[in-house]
Each structure stands twice: as structure tokens, then as C-alpha cells.
Amino acid sequence: MLKEEDKTKKEPVDxxxxxxxxxxxxxxxxxxxxxxxxxxxxxxxSYIPGTVIRIxxxxxxxxxxxxxxxxxxAMKMQNRVEIPFSARIKKINIKEGDxxxxxxxxxxxxxxxx
Numbered sequence: 001m002l003k004e005e006d007k008t009k010k011e012p013v014d015x016x017x018x019x020x021x022x023x024x025x026x027x028x029x030x031x032x033x034x035x036x037x038x039x040x041x042x043x044x045x046s047y048i049p050g051t052v053i054r055i056x057x058x059x060x061x062x063x064x065x066x067x068x069x070x071x072x073x074a075m076k077m078q079n080r081v082e083i084p085f086s087a088r089i090k091k092i093n094i095k096e097g098d099x100x101x102x103x104x105x106x107x108x109x110x111x112x113x114x
Contacts, residue, residue: 044107050074052098061089
């Protein structure tokens with residue numbers, strides 16, 4: 001949350017585009033945005049909100065690249081969520097019938113080499 005003094009202070013911020021310098025005011029939406037973090041390849045998040053129709057793997061299973069992990073229904077379409085590389089299913093954070101939002105951590109993976 002922004003401090004009260006930050007909400008009222010409107011100072012231009014410097015930025016450069018192709019060696020030309022400009023000044024602009026930052027919007028409240030920009031200041032309150034969610035910070036970007038490097039995504040982990042071992043976490044499968046929902047890319048759209050929807051309902052989990054079917055889970056095709058169990059915890060501890062080994063899955064090969066391209067295997068379908070689950071089916072997520074959104075807007076009357078069934079979307080197959082596939083594993084991007086071979087790995088072991090470490091934890092499943094959903095169950096069939098769950099309604100999940102966008103960016104929800106559905107499945108955690110671990111390396112097979114362990």
C-alpha cells in the first residue's frame with residue numbers, strides 16, 4: 001500500500017527511449033502492480049480460471065514430456081494441461097470439481113534425477 005505522502009506527491013520520473021530523455025508521471029495502477037518474479041519450471045499454474053474436470057496423475061507418479069496432467073474446463077471448452085518436461089509429481093493442490101482462479105498453483109513437480 002502506498003503511504004499518504006506518496007499518493008499526493010506527483011513528481012516526474014525520468015526515462016529514455018533511443019537516447020532521448022523524457023519525463024512522465026507514474027499512475028497509481030503502475031505503482032501498485034504485482035512485482036514480476038522468475039517463474040519456476042517445477043510449478044504448474046492455471047493460465048485461465050475454470051473448473052477442474054479430471055486429474056489424470058497421482059502424487060509420486062512419473063510423467064513424460066507431453067503427458068496430460070489434467071483437464072480444465074473454461075467457457076464450455078475442455079483444456080488439456082500437459083507437462084512441459086519429464087518429472088515426478090510432487091504435490092497436487094487441487095481436486096476434481098474445484099473452481100480455480102487464474103494463476104493458481106495446481107501441481108508441483110520435482111526432478112526425476114533425485
